[in-house]
Amino acid sequence: MLDYEAFKKVFTSRLIKKLKSSIVPYPQKNDIEKVLKELYREIFISYAYHPSLCHEYLVFNKNNGVVRISPIFNPKDSILYYFCIKMIEDEIAENRVEGTYGGWRIGNKIRFIEEKEEGLILTDYVFNDSYNPFLWLENWRDFTKKAYIYSQNEDCKYIVKLDIANFYDSINIDLLEKKLYMVVHNKKRFYVELLLYFLRNWNKTLAAFSEKHVGLPQESNGDCSRLLANFYLQDYDSFMK
Secondary structure, eight states, rough: OOOOHHHHHHHOOHHHHHHHHSOOOOSOOOOOHHHHHHHHHHHHOOOOOOOOOOEEEEEEESSOOOOEEEEEEOOHHHHHHHHHHHHHHHHHHSSSOOTOOSOOOOOSHHHHHHHHHOOOOOOOOOOOOOOTTTHHHHHHHHHHHHHHHHHHHOOOOOOOOOOTTHHHHHHHHHHHHHHHHHOGGGGGHHHHHHHHHHHHHHHHHHHHHHHHOOOOOOSSSSSHHHHHHHHHHHHHHHHHO
């Protein structure tokens, strides 16, 4: 079991700063140190942790009558989600399929592997954690630059872009559970169980007292779900390659 100081060191100063505010303001100022201590007790001492109701939901219009609902978690739940992912990150960020793009781990370390493989260094990665609201846009632009560079190669005939519709909403949590237990060491089973408990119970506002078995939250900030989604896709990536 981690002691409190080791638990606290998991979280970067950028993350702590980000959690003090929200695009939809919290009713009161958050004392993150107090939240960390309370969460530590609930995880490791009293085993009393349970996801809170979401602070708010953001709704994005994706055109053609399709919407994306992005939850804004309370700080404690955001910290819990981040913590679980960090504890199993080494296992789920491995086994990258050659030629895939965008499967970075929190901190972007896997991005350097991608770029070394492609022989392209297009971005200076100055951010070292996932709580960066501009990260997705920055990497999408980076992807389009790479696609353009490859298109200039005389051997290139086609560039194909695939998009899995409603992917996050369609991820089977029971299947994700099996995949996680296959790669995560038994010593870390506790963190997998805690993560799955969160994923099945975070959306009480819309699901009432029923557990979720399909769908990952598309957080308003952070890349925890992105990391899980890329891990979930590894078999698909391998098949497509």
